[in-house]
Amino acid sequence: MSIFSRSGSRRRSPSFKKPTDDPLWLKLLLSILAIGFITVLLLLPLALVFQEAFARGISAFWAAIVEPDSLAAVRLSLTAAAIAVPLNTVFGIAAAWSIAKFDFPGKTFLVTLIDLPFSVSPVVSGLIYVLVFGMQGWLGPSLADHNIHILFALPGIVLATIFVTFPFVARELIPLMVDQGRDEEEAAATLGASGLDTFLRVTLPNIKWGLLYAVLLCNARALGEFGAVSVVSGHIRGVTNTMPLHVELLYNNYDYVGAFAVAALLAMLALVTLALKTLLEWRYADELAAAHRH
C-alpha cells in the first residue's frame, strides 16, 4: 500500500523498518476499521441530510426554506443566538480575567461550577427554568400578574440557550490565559496603562484567536440547541419554534422535504463551523488553548 509512509521517519530507505512501526496487515486492519466506522456513523447521516433535502430538486428545497414559518424559525434562532452568545462572551472574558490573572480561594471549585452546564442533560437545563418561571414555579404567578412572559416566549428560549452554551468561552479562555501568565499585563499596568487599555491592547491581541474559536463553537451550539429550548418554547409554529424545533415539527408532520431542507441549512452551518474551526487549529494553533493543538 503506497498511501502509507512511516510516521515521523525522515529517512526513506525502503529496507529500514523501525521497531515501532505497525506491521502492514495491522495498519490496513485498523485503517479500514477507523475509516469504515467514521463513514457509517458520521458521514452517511450527513450525506443523507443533503440527499433528502434536494430529493425533489433545488426549487423544492428553496420553497421549503422561504416558507414563512421556516423564515420565522431562522429569525428566532438568530435572535436568540445574537443575545445569548455576546452575553456568554462577556461572562467568559470576565471569568477568565478573574481566574487567570488573580489568586483567590475556591478557584478550582468556581471552575467546576462554570463547567457544570456541560454535564447537565439538555432537558434538565430547560426544566430548571420551567420550575423558576412556570405557573407552578417560584416566580410564575407573580410574573403572570404583571403580564410578563418568560416561558413559551423569547426570554425563556434565550435563557435556555445561555445555559447550554454557558461554559464555551470561559473554558477556552481560562487555560489559555493561565498559560500566558500575567507578566505582560502587569508590565502595562506598571507603565501607567489603564485597566481598559491593558485589556484592549495587551490581553485581547493575545487571546483573539482563542476567543474567536470559542465564540464560533458557542454560536453553533446556540443555533442548534434542541432539548433545552424544546422544554421552554411551547412549540408555537411560526412564533416560538427555533430552527431545530421547526425541523422536528415538519418531520413529525411527514413533511420530509421541508424537514430535511431546514436540517440541511443547519448542517451547512455545522460544516462551515467545522471548516473555520479546523482552519483556526491549523493556522493559529499556538494561540489556542493547549487542548486544541494537534
Added chain:
Amino acid sequence: MSAIGLKLTPFRTRHVLPGFSLSLGFTLFYLTGLVLIPLLALVLRPAGLGLDGFWSAIATPRVLASLRLSFGMALAAAAIDSAFGFIIAWVLVRYRFTGKALLNAVIDLPFALPTAVAGIALSTLYAPNGWIGSLLIAHGIKIAYTPWGVLVAMTFIGLPFTVRTLQPVLSELGLEIEEAAATLGATRLQTIARVVLPMLLPAILTGGAMAFARGAGEYGSIIFIAGNIPAVSEIAPLLIVTKLEQYDYAGASAIGVVMLAASFVMLLALNGLQSWAAKRR
C-alpha cells in the same frame, strides 16, 4: 456585591492589575443568577414531596425502565466509543495517509451538527426502508424504533469525546518505551496491548466517562430513532418532557434530580480521573 468587595479587599491590595472585584463580581452574579439558582429550584422541588413521595415518583416501572435504558445504553455506547475512539486516535496519530486531515476534521461533526438534524438523519438511515435499515432488515435486524436505535444515537453523540481525549495523550507518548519493548522481544501487538494501552488507560476512561455522561442525558438525536415505546425504548429525558406536558411537575423534577445527581457524580469522577492521569505523567 458590596459584601463580596469588602471581603476581598485584602486580596485586591496585593494586585497590580485592576478589575478583580468587577470581573469576579460579575462572574459570580451571572453564574448564580443563571445557573445556580435555577438548579436550586430543581433540587428543592422534590423536597415538597418528602422522601416517600420522591421514592414513589421514581420507583414506578416506567420511570425505572427509562433510567435503566438511558444509563445502560449510555454505558454500552461509551464502551463502543472507547474501543473505536482508540482505533481512530491511533490511526490519526500514528499513520500517514492522504485525506487524514479531512478525516480528523469530520470527527467533530457530532459536536457541530444540531442534535435534531442528527436525529432525523439517523432515524431515516436506520428505518426499515432506509440506506442501512433496509440492508439489516434483510437479516432480520431492526435498529430504528427499538432500544438499539438509542444505542446508535448515543454512539454517534459520544464518539468525539473519546477520540479527542486520546489524541493529545497519544501524540505526547514517546516512542522510547515501545522501542524498549520491541528490543526486549515483544511483538508489535504485545507492545500495544501491554505497554501502550495501560499508559492510555486514564485517557480512555476519561473519554469514556465523558461519552457516558453525554449519552445518558442526550435527548434530541435519540427521540426520533427510538420509537419511544414506554418501558421499552423511552429514555429518561423524554419521560421528563412527557411528565411536564401532563403538568406533573413533581414527577418531572424527581427524574430531573436523579439525572442531575448522576451528572454531579460523573463530574466528580472526571475530576478524580484527571488528577489521577496528571499524577501518572
